[in-house]
Amino acid sequence: xxxxxxxxxxxxxxxxxxxxxxxxxxxxxxxxxxxxxxxxxxxxxxxxxxxxxxxxxxxxxxxxxxxxxxxxxxxxxxxxxxxxxxxxxxxxxxxxxxxxxxxxxxxxxxxxxxxxxxxxxxxxxxxxxxxxxxxxxxxxxxxxxxxxxxxxxxxxxxxxxxxxxxxxxxxxxxxxxxxxxxxxxxxxxxxxxxxxxxxxxxxxxxxxxxxxxxxxxxxxxxxxxxxxxxxxxxxxxxxxxxxxxxxxxxxxxxxxx
Amino acid sequence: xxxxxxxxxxxxxxxxxxxxxxxxxxxxxxxxxxxxxxxxxxxxxxxxxxxxxxxxxxxxxxxxxxxxxxxxxxxxxxxxxxxxxxxxxxxxxxxxxxxxxxxxxxxxxxxxxxxxxxxxxxxxxxxxxxxxxxxxxxxxxxxxxxxxxxxxxxxxxxxxxxxxxxxxxxxxxxxxxxxxxxxxxxxxxxxxxxxxxxxxxxxxxxxxxxxxxxxxxxxxxxxxxxxxxxxxxxxxxxxxxxxxxxxxxxxxxxxxxxxxxxxxxxxxxxxxxxxxxxxxxxxxxxxxxxxxxxxxxxxxxxxxxxxxxxxxxxxxxxxxxxxxxxxxxxxxxxxxxxxxxxxxxxxxxxxxxxxxxxxxxxxxxxxxxxxxxxxxxxxxxxxxxxxxxxxxxxxxxxxxxxxxxxxxxxx
Amino acid sequence: xxxxxxxxxxxxxxxxxxxxxxxxxxxxxxxxxxxxxxxxxxxxxxxxxxxxxxxxxxxxxxxxxxxxxxxxxxxxxxxxxxxxxxxxxxxxxxxxxxxxxxxxxxxxxxxxxxxxxxxxxxxxxxxxxxxxxxxxxxxxxxxxxxxxxxxxxxxxxxxxxxxxxxxxxxxxxxxxxxxxxxxxxxxxxxxxxxxxxxxxxxxxxxxxxxxxxxxxxxxxxxxxxxxxxxxxxxxxxxxxxxxxxxxxxx
Numbered sequence: 001x002x003x004x005x006x007x008x009x010x011x012x013x014x015x016x017x018x019x020x021x022x023x024x025x026x027x028x029x030x031x032x033x034x035x036x037x038x039x040x041x042x043x044x045x046x047x048x049x050x051x052x053x054x055x056x057x058x059x060x061x062x063x064x065x066x067x068x069x070x071x072x073x074x075x076x077x078x079x080x081x082x083x084x085x086x087x088x089x090x091x092x093x094x095x096x097x098x099x100x101x102x103x104x105x106x107x108x109x110x111x112x113x114x115x116x117x118x119x120x121x122x123x124x125x126x127x128x129x130x131x132x133x134x135x136x137x138x139x140x141x142x143x144x145x146x147x148x149x150x151x152x153x154x155x156x157x158x159x160x161x162x163x164x165x166x167x168x169x170x171x172x173x174x175x176x177x178x179x180x181x182x183x184x185x186x187x188x189x190x191x192x193x194x195x196x197x198x199x200x201x202x203x204x205x206x207x208x209x210x211x212x213x214x215x216x217x218x219x220x221x222x223x224x225x226x227x228x229x230x231x232x233x234x235x236x237x238x239x240x241x242x243x244x245x246x247x248x249x250x251x252x253x254x255x256x257x
Numbered sequence: 258x259x260x261x262x263x264x265x266x267x268x269x270x271x272x273x274x275x276x277x278x279x280x281x282x283x284x285x286x287x288x289x290x291x292x293x294x295x296x297x298x299x300x301x302x303x304x305x306x307x308x309x310x311x312x313x314x315x316x317x318x319x320x321x322x323x324x325x326x327x328x329x330x331x332x333x334x335x336x337x338x339x340x341x342x343x344x345x346x347x348x349x350x351x352x353x354x355x356x357x358x359x360x361x362x363x364x365x366x367x368x369x370x371x372x373x374x375x376x377x378x379x380x381x382x383x384x385x386x387x388x389x390x391x392x393x394x395x396x397x398x399x400x401x402x403x404x405x406x407x408x409x410x411x412x413x414x415x416x417x418x419x420x421x422x423x424x425x426x427x428x429x430x431x432x433x434x435x436x437x438x439x440x441x442x443x444x445x446x447x448x449x450x451x452x453x454x455x456x457x458x459x460x461x462x463x464x465x466x467x468x469x470x471x472x473x474x475x476x477x478x479x480x481x482x483x484x485x486x487x488x489x490x491x492x493x494x495x496x497x498x499x500x501x502x503x504x505x506x507x508x509x510x511x512x513x514x515x516x517x518x519x520x521x522x523x524x525x526x527x528x529x530x531x532x533x534x535x536x537x538x539x540x541x542x543x544x545x546x547x548x549x550x551x552x553x554x555x556x557x558x559x560x561x562x563x564x565x566x567x568x569x570x571x572x573x574x575x576x577x578x579x580x581x582x583x584x585x586x587x588x589x590x591x592x593x594x595x596x597x598x599x600x601x602x603x604x605x606x607x608x609x610x611x612x613x614x615x616x617x618x619x620x621x622x623x624x625x626x627x628x629x630x631x632x633x634x635x636x637x638x639x640x641x642x643x644x645x646x647x648x649x650x651x652x653x654x655x656x657x658x659x660x661x662x663x664x665x666x667x668x
Numbered sequence: 669x670x671x672x673x674x675x676x677x678x679x680x681x682x683x684x685x686x687x688x689x690x691x692x693x694x695x696x697x698x699x700x701x702x703x704x705x706x707x708x709x710x711x712x713x714x715x716x717x718x719x720x721x722x723x724x725x726x727x728x729x730x731x732x733x734x735x736x737x738x739x740x741x742x743x744x745x746x747x748x749x750x751x752x753x754x755x756x757x758x759x760x761x762x763x764x765x766x767x768x769x770x771x772x773x774x775x776x777x778x779x780x781x782x783x784x785x786x787x788x789x790x791x792x793x794x795x796x797x798x799x800x801x802x803x804x805x806x807x808x809x810x811x812x813x814x815x816x817x818x819x820x821x822x823x824x825x826x827x828x829x830x831x832x833x834x835x836x837x838x839x840x841x842x843x844x845x846x847x848x849x850x851x852x853x854x855x856x857x858x859x860x861x862x863x864x865x866x867x868x869x870x871x872x873x874x875x876x877x878x879x880x881x882x883x884x885x886x887x888x889x890x891x892x893x894x895x896x897x898x899x900x901x902x903x904x905x906x907x908x909x910x911x912x913x914x915x916x917x918x
Contacts, residue, residue, distance in 0.1 A: 019688075021688050021691065051348070055347060055390075058290075109695065112692070112695045112696065112699060113695065116698055119706060123706035125706065126705075126706035126709060126710035127710065127773070130709070130710050130713060131709065131713050131770075131778060132774060132777075132782070134721060135779045135785070136778075136782070137862075138863045139347050140862070141290075142863070183916070183917065183918050186913075189909060189911075214864070218714060218718050222714040226715055229706075229707045229710045230905070233905070233910070234909045236746070237910040237911045239910075240749070240910060242692075244912070246688075247469070247470055250688065253684075255683055256683050256684040257682075257683040257684065343860065344860050346860050348783040349784050352859055352860065353860055356857075364849055364866075366866045394862075396862075396865035396867070398867055423851075425851065426840065426848070433851070433855060433858065434786050434788075436838075436851060438787055440834065441791040441834045444833055445768065445772070452764070455761050455803070460758075463686070463689060465692065466689040466693075468755055468756065470678070471755075472753065472754065485807070489808050490804070496826070500797050503830075503832075504830075506833070507833045510837075511836050513840065514840055515840075516872065517839075517850055517853055517872075518850065519873075
């Protein structure tokens with residue numbers, strides 16, 4: 001039997017009414033709720049202060065309301081990344097060769113939940129706050145790389161989904177035999193590709209500094225982000241890896257009613 | 258540990274949400290970020306005036322003013338072949354109802370001529386109550402936003418009272434705020450429901466693992482039923498028919514539609530008001546003292562008018578340096594940044610008719626730094642530009658657009 | 669990687685195993701919903717977004733050409749996996765529906781509530797009719813070639829007529845400022861945008877564009893050709909990304 005800290009904790013929580021394969025469902029739902037609160041909180045913060053303090057980066061109010069938020073974000077991101085990645089690594093399963101099929105099935109479900117949390121963060125970063133950037137730059141004269149929407153989109157949302165993608169990758173690598181034996185190409189693509197979007201921020205801001213000042217969203221300056229997000233299609237490969245392995249594992253289980 | 262981190266994040270989210278209870282008035286826009294040589298040597302604004310600063314929702318106000326397009330246009334800024342006179346607002350808190358350049362209405366973009374003089378008028382109508390800082394400005398293609406002087410406006414009343422009715426060409430009056438909205442929502446909901454039905458039709462049965470197993474077992478035929486095929490055929494035929502029918506209905510309902518308009522307005526400059534040839538100014542040398550925050554211009558002035566003239570003001574990037582030896586002229590309600598005693602001259606005597614005089618004028622103030630204009634010593638295109646205002650005793654003005662390479666003095 | 673199954677020995681899962689696979693279905697559906705809203709919307713916004721954001725960008729030469737062209741990408745890639753591996757003919761509809769959800773949320777909460785633009789000025793276009801037909805053709809033909817040629821073409825050709833009932837009324841003329849303009853143009857003029865000057869709009873240019881003032885059908889048929897190619901390209905991109913390889917090192 002495999003042993004991990006996570007597993008030991010869960011043995012103590014066996015009074016849950018959830019089926020064994022959905023043991024992490026509540027944590028998953030709490031993750032969704034937490035992210036929703038954080039993102040909506042940030043949006044409400046923008047609604048309250050962006051027009052009043054976020055239009056001129058040279059004012060003290062901008063420093064107070066926006067740059068301070070930026071520094072707080074950096075600390076939160078650094079702490080969250082080291083905390084989560086550290087936790088997943090140090091609680092890794094060191095005895096994966098003896099993993100029971102049922103436990104492996106459960107872990108595939110948890111991996112799927114991790115990826116789902118990751119894609120939820122991708123939603124906020126890739127859809128809502130991304131398009132909101134176009135809207136905000138119709139209101140503000142872009143006078144800093146740290147606009148009231150960039151501070152949230154580029155320096156919180158982007159790193160956060162990268163961290164959550166990294167969590168999914170690490171979870172698979174440290175708790176599932178196939179992902180520990182080899183490095184899953186689709187999972188790596190789906191995590192590293194969108195990570196490159198964060199790197200593309202450099203290209204974007206450089207271009208805006210030098211030759212491009214209007215808010216033209218379909219401009220080549222933004223296509224670095226586009227190529228990065230294509231790699232999210234790697235999730236198709238993760239699904240196929242999961243399905244084939246789950247079929248193998250299910251076939252090892254006895255038929256229960 | 259994970260739950261503890263969750264708690265911290267939750268606290269952060271709540272904290273941020275609570276902060277929304279506080280709110281303040283609007284600050285200026287970030288015009289200082291643009292490189293000084295663009296602000297000094299492209300659109301040179303002056304005489305900008307607002308008809309009112311306090312008004313109600315639905316009430317119209319106007320901003321008028323003049324600008325000179327600098328002759329010494331920077332090499333790194335594309336020529337102003339497509340330019341758009343705009344208003345910086347925090348969103349459409351007011352709407353733009355009319356706009357004129359040299360007295361002619363213009364709705365699109367315009368090509369400006371370097372060296373040209375223009376006057377403008379923009380009519381705005383209050384939409385959302387609040388206290389806002391507003392500038393007229395030019396969007397210059399590939400160069401950015403060159404701001405005119407800003408002002409605080411107070412819009413009072415109730416946002417719900419705002420109306421924006423416009424008469425279309427067939428005489429019908431439409432409400433621009435809601436025109437086409439319910440129709441658009443109807444079609445999105447219509448197609449959305451059809452798409453949802455199609456998705457639910459498939460999602461209601463076992464999906465990934467079950468279908469993958471069946472496919473691998475060669476049971477393709479069982480995965481797509483006869484009914485599925487029937488529905489797909491109905492979609493394949495029905496959707497294009499529906500699209501066609503709705504398209505034809507729309508063309509019948511709106512037979513006289515036109516494409517989006519994309520012309521470039523052609524408006525010639527006014528007769529020369531700046532560099533008009535009466536009083537000529539040539540800049541011989543320009544030095545910027547970094548510690549003193551002072552620009553010294555050595556200029557040769559040639560007065561071809563019939564009266565003695567004196568220097569009143571040097572204006573650059575909406576900062577006005579006024580001759581400290583003269584009373585401050587009335588600048589109305591526009592709010593350029595005023596260095597009231599910022600300008601000193603090497604000689605206070607007026608330049609007589611027919612006289613050619615070389616003199617040094619010094620524009621000294623902390624504004625060089627606070628307005629981020631001192632950055633011009635670090636630009637690749639480190640030339641200074643601006644408008645020099647001269648006047649005779651009757652108040653008649655002579656304006657020169659001057660420019661020169663800047664020589665920094667670091668000590 | 670594949671699982672050894674033959675039709676003779678095949679037994680569907682029942683009982684707990686059926687419940688496990690169903691629970692997995694739901695998890696994947698939630699995952700896919702946010703994945704496609706997030707990723708496809710970003711791709712779409714940054715390639716053809718401006719045409720979709722603003723009512724005064726929806727011209728008859730570029731809008732019907734490039735919107736379907738960029739819109740058929742993710743549907744093709746997702747169909748490649750959903751149909752090939754699961755015989756689920758919903759890839760296109762799923763992607764486009766997700767895109768619609770993402771755009772509507774942004775238009776309402778970003779453009780309207782945060783930045784005060786009226787929603788009719790930022791109405792999104794729809795590609796749902798195109799997507800439904802694309803899914804249906806793939807299902808009925810079970811052929812990449814047939815779907816690319818006929819499905820891809822219809823995806824493009826249906827776009828403009830499907831959206832005209834939404835946007836046609838914004839093209840009625842108004843006499844304004846000594847000239848004529850559409851309601852859409854006037855919305856763009858009146859509702860001030862600091863970062864979107866009029867000259868930035870990419871709307872029809874050229875001299876022979878109209879052939880008797882009919883630019884749209886030409887754009888639509890050009891888009892149909894390009895969509896056929898784009899569909900095939902993205903089908904293979906989707907397949908490539910859906911690799912199941914494990915590497916020994918990265």
